[in-house]
Amino acid sequence: MSNFQMPQHVIDRVMEKRGRLNVFESFEPEKTALLIVDMQNFFVDGVQPCLDVMPNINRLAEVVRRSGGLVVWVVLTVAETEDGPSLWPVYHDNFFTEAKMQAHKKGLTRGSPGHAIHADMDVHDDDVISEKTRFSALVQGASDLHEQLQARGIENVLIGGTLTNMCCESTARDAMMIGYRAIMVEDCNASRNEEDHAAGLTSVYQSFCDVRSTDDVIDNVLGAKNAATAAE
Numbered sequence: 198m199s200n201f202q203m204p205q206h207v208i209d210r211v212m213e214k215r216g217r218l219n220v221f222e223s224f225e226p227e228k229t230a231l232l233i234v235d236m237q238n239f240f241v242d243g244v245q246p247c248l249d250v251m252p253n254i255n256r257l258a259e260v261v262r263r264s265g266g267l268v269v270w271v272v273l274t275v276a277e278t279e280d281g282p283s284l285w286p287v288y289h290d291n292f293f294t295e296a297k298m299q300a301h302k303k304g305l306t307r308g309s310p311g312h313a314i315h316a317d318m319d320v321h322d323d324d325v326i327s328e329k330t331r332f333s334a335l336v337q338g339a340s341d342l343h344e345q346l347q348a349r350g351i352e353n354v355l356i357g358g359t360l361t362n363m364c365c366e367s368t369a370r371d372a373m374m375i376g377y378r379a380i381m382v383e384d385c386n387a388s389r390n391e392e393d394h395a396a397g398l399t400s401v402y403q404s405f406c407d408v409r410s411t412d413d414v415i416d417n418v419l420g421a422k423n424a425a426t427a428a429e
Contacts, residue, residue: 201383201391203408207399219407221378224353226264226419230346231257232334232372233385234271234358234365236318239304239311246387246394247359248317253385253411254357255319260415267349268324270314271334271342273364276306284330333367335375343375353378355414356406357385362397369406379406382414 211218233254241247258268275284279302283289289298304311307328314320329340346354354377356369365386372379381401388394402408409418 201395201398203402204395204399207402211403214403219409221353221380221407221418223420224355224378224380224418226261226266228266228350229261229264229353229355229419230267230269230349230351231261231355231357232269232271232342232368233258233318234334234356234368235273235360236270236315236358237272237305237311238313238315240359241315242311244359244387244389246389250357250359250385250387251315251317253382255317257355257357257382257385257411257415258319258324260419261355262321262323264419266419267346267351268321269342269345270318270320270324270326271340271358271364271368272312272314272326272328273305274307274312274328274330276302279303279306279309281306331367332364333371334364335368335371346377351377353380355380355382355385355418357382359387360397361386361388361394362400363388366397366401369401373405380414380418381406381408382411383408384411 261268283302289302293301306312325345327334327340327342327345331339334340334342354372356365356379358365369379369381381398383398398408
């Protein structure tokens with residue numbers, strides 16, 4: 198997913214609308230959370246784009262921790278037990294074949310192998326894990342994420358994970374609409390193909406959040422490069 202380039206017609210539209218490429222030049226690290234969405238075995242096993250962004254996610258997470266920010270692992274839970282009811286019946290009853298629904302529900306039942314965060318993700322004890330029951334962790338009633346962020350004084354969110362154009366995009370939209378300053382970190386997000394990845398990023402960039410690279414976020418948004426230079 199590292200070959201993404203924002204289309205020129207989108208850039209032109211953004212420049213006409215707001216007169217600048219980036220909405221937010223910098224974030225206070227202590228008021229910033231990195232939301233890592235759905236990097237669970239069910240979604241990422243065997244999906245190369247998801248595997249490819251793992252090093253960037255881990256690298257950015259470490260910088261956020263060192264800077265005094267918060268790392269949050271957001272996981273989708275659609276059933277509490279394998280034989281229990283769906284926690285999202287309108288989705289399961291209408292958007293799947295029976296076989297696909299059963300696979301989705303089984304794979305994302307709390308405690309199942311598919312529900313677990315992938316072993317290559319560098320989860321720390323001080324990180325927060327927030328379960329959600331909808332695509333967006335910030336839609337009303339879907340999770341405790343908003344309350345957890347508010348309790349810690351978080352004003353800014355960086356978003357990575359999968360899928361770019363589904364759960365990550367949905368979370369970015371809701372983040373902005375309930376008052377967070379949001380950035381989707383392009384090369385920390387992944388979809389099954391380049392077209393879906395681009396669709397999610399070009400959509401949110403126009404009215405919901407910034408879209409920036411891992412290096413750009415580390416060096417400029419969080420000021421890690423400047424902080425390192427000052428320390429020397």
